[in-house]
Amino acid sequence: MPDIIAALDETAANVVVPRAVNTLPPLSGSGSGSLGPFTASWSASATLSNGSVDLIPPPPDVIRITNCRLDYSLSFSFSIDLSFLNFCLPRICITIPFIGRVCTPRICITFPTITVPVSHSSFVVFTADFRLNVHLTGGNWLVDAVVVGVPSLQISAAAAALLVAIGAAISAALLLVPGIGPILALAAAAIIAAIGIAGVTGLLGPILTPFVSGLTFNLITQPQVFEVLPAAPGEAAVNVTLDSLAATLVASPGEDELRVDADIS
């Protein structure tokens, strides 16, 4: 029998595990990706929180977290060559008594390449399985939960919201372009259609997926030299050595438990 046994059922796990997830430091990343026909340079940060915990003993021996929430903030910019909007005005002639007949030449209105900055925050909810990993590293016993595989993110709603945000950003950027007025709505619609949900999904997925693939959070950290009682005036600290640690998911009649065994000396 181990020297120390601790066990949590799923009710306690739904307190302990979300707390561990919520204390993960913010994740961040940057890069470039395709936004439909455009290339976007992006930076993003994300935090994880919440989730319902299900302890599933072998098989498959996982801690399943459903409805885990990934809150993210995304900043990116992309360039749009607006030359497809170029048009030419007709020649205009006037007759002025003291000057005579004056005609303007054919003036072609040209549009530049613009950069559209977009900032958007939202969240996605996902389900992921985690497997326990117990290891002694740097003088500490660690019980980590390591994600199994790559969780699938349901980003369709987030993509739709982001497309709306992109549309607003495009409209704002187009407003700054001289001469765009009469064709602003048409230009924005044409650009949004070129991007589409597929384009946004194609950008968002590769940004968010790395935040959850390889996800690891820590459940237990205990120094191998464990301080039972701290030093006090006239009293030395009392330490024991954690010789071994094991963590398992156990099936018991009526409930599943996370069990941690430790031996000390």
Add this chain to the structure above:
Amino acid sequence: MDLDSRSLAYVDCFAQRFPSPGSISYHLSSTPLPCPLPDADVFTIEVREGDSGPEGQQHDVRVSVDGGRLVADPPQLTIRQEDVVLWNAQDASTPGFAVQGDGEEFSFSSAALRSQCVYSHVFLTAGDVRWVDANGGPTSGTIRVRSIDSSNPEECRRWTESLERASVITVEGETATPDRLEVLAGQTVFWAIANTTGITVTDERIMVPIQRPPVAEPEG
């Protein structure tokens, strides 16, 4: 593209009628100085006696950049009395410029519109524009530029038809007629200058108070 006759953009035109025969030298500059810089290129207009007809003839000069310098095409013109020369940038890459020239008895400047000349501008952005004389004169006016919902076929048709129509503001002395005008984005407005002291047509919003340096006393 701001409304400013001192700096002609590719959506602007400046036209000058030449009522008297003679040789005219003019230069193009990106700064509206009232005199040419020493190394400015000089272009010429030879005004021959006798007119071209009841309404005169228009000669177009395209302004562009070549080798980092503003150039006129054609660089030399031969015209008749009462003919009109119109300057316009070749394309959007040409920076804003001013046209200033002198003859024996005649001078003109797009930065000081004086007599028998026209300045035109295409308004591209919706909004209210109050234009003033940057040379300090009282002449001014207001132009309301409206936009349309181009997704509406009827509005779109109305707009494309309006692009072929021009609005004209006549300036005589210190008075501009009309002093209020409403146009659609994309339409052209002409300022026909009959006789003034030399005004500019400048968007009031880009008028920056300039602190003039002290003037040196003439020698002697």
Add this chain to the structure above:
Amino acid sequence: MAAPELGPSGGVRRLRERIEGEVREPIWPREDSTVSLTEAEHLFAGVHETGANDLFRAFFTARPHHLNYRTSPAVGPVPASAAAWTTIPAISFPGIPGGIQLAIQFSIPTVDFHPDTLGVPPPLVFPLGEFSIRTTVRLAVLCGSRRGDGDPDQPGSAFVLQSAVLEIVGLGRVRVQTFGPGVGELSFELEAVEIVDIAPADLESLLECLILQLLQAVLSTVRLPFSGIPVAGVFTLQLLRGPEVEDDQVKLYGDAV
């Protein structure tokens, strides 16, 4: 003890009886696969007696002055470090200058949580939910006589260190005190001791009473906070049930907060 009987589940049914003849409740040996560790609560922490003895050893090794008491180094030369001792006043007695010099030393106690693994000496009976504790106590006294004054045939006073080591077996309960959600401590309360093989009975009773007080005082210094229980202390335990001493463990049940 009654002969073992087979129970319905095939397990061994043992009856323990007090010396006074009370019939105790039967104790079914628990099979781990039939009941969860957390049972009706949500968080479980169990310290096995081997772990508890490791904690005791660590405690008293780090703080030996809770085992060693002396009036002067003369009565307690070992261990040599003064930090390993608690100095106590001599017993004042008329005619004995400086009082009676004595030392009391306990060995590091070991505990045995119910069920009884090592056997307790009569008349002690190891009830459900308690622990037994084993230690030795060394009593030392600096003994000597005061010679007659001015008698040339009798030299001056001479003192000899006299000591005795007694084996002690005790019974006690684990107590808990909570100070708030997730904050509490375990303590070990001694209820009875038995000194093995000492006569006459009155002397045994006297010494047992004395040593019970001393050992209660020693054990009162051992307070194990929840946070001091390796691993289990990570989970903030709101205690709902326990401590329960059974299956060679002290068990705590509660909620994670």
